[in-house]
Amino acid sequence: MKLAPLFGIEAAAFLLIIAETYLFFNFVIPIGSIPHSLTGYTGLALLKLGSIVALVAAWFVVMIGLTRLYVREKLRSAPRPSS
């Protein structure tokens, strides 16, 4: 039971990865049609890369938040050697 919060963080990481990959491949990848100019192609590629970065950043922010919450809670009663 002591590990329950960590299992929860792990499950949150798992669910976020699934949700974000779903968003990525269903909404980010299909953006726009295939442009016929180099500028259009580059712009589209950058837009998609930016979207990947945003999704990864969102995962990081949530995980950092959950971890900090856990550490703050646990540090108050952190175990210390008796001697």
Place this chain on the structure above:
Amino acid sequence: MPSGLADDGLLLLSFFVPFLLLLLGLPPYLKLLTRLGHVSDDAHKTPPTKVPEPAGPMIFLGALVGEFVVAVGFHSWVPVAIMLGAGVAFIIGLYDDLYVLGGKAKPLLLVLAGIAFVGLVLFKSNLYQPVLTFPLLGDTSPHFTIYTILAIAAFPVVANAFNMMDAFNGEISWFSLLTSLALFLGLVLRELCTSGFSLARLASALPLIAVAAGFLVFNRYPARAFDGDSGSLTFGAMFAGLAITGGVEIAAMIAIVPAILNSFYTLSSVRGFVERRRMASRPTYMGSDGLLYPSTDPRAPNTLVRLVLLAGALDERDLVKSIVYLTLAACVFSAAISVLTWVA
């Protein structure tokens, strides 16, 4: 292509050859390491004991022989690609074992493992498909550029994540064994439920399982061998290569979530790649009672081990048990993903 009994025989060989090679080859190799003075302190024992290191060369040799059996038996280039990536990672790890690389140099150099792996596609284009298969959603359309960039990036990310799970007796061997079994399950379900999936891609996973299981015999508490970076980076690079060639990337990524979280926690709390010997504060310390405690220093990196110990001090054996439970949970999630992807 052999079939039926011949296939079964090859599958057995690709497991038992590397497994037995490690079981029989490691004891004399460890004696040689000890004689040559290649021993490290097992810091979590009182008093610290000396353990031979690195066992990575034997792990790599075992995996290499196993993949050779698969390559010759199934006439496949897939094991060649896997061992090309793993070979580069192994050399980087061995250099780090002998001379110590900087915190930033190792992940940067590991990009070469991804490039070597992807480079073989120039000669053998069917090594992997540039698509991801999602549970319930099916295949994406092919995206060669994006997929190739992700494949190259996967090697430093995964190899480093495995490397950072290598701090306690049995931790890396249990982790490699459990996650490679989860990956193997995904490959088995893909083999059973889809047509045209090559058996060689399934067989290529067996040497990794074999060397992880063989090494566990020597690495479990109390450890008689440490793998060194050469071993952990080999495990990680093989895992990345297998996930890509087998097309089971999502299940593989889910299985190693504890390692991804561990490296992410460490990197975010120390703000970058810092070699562990140069960290301002250690994440854990050993009390006079022989138990491991979490550091209360705010500068201490938030490793997975520190997070586990924040819930209560543990001895090394129970700590590794907790890490194994967390890995098992991730492997159950991974198995669920494999079932939803290939069976549902």
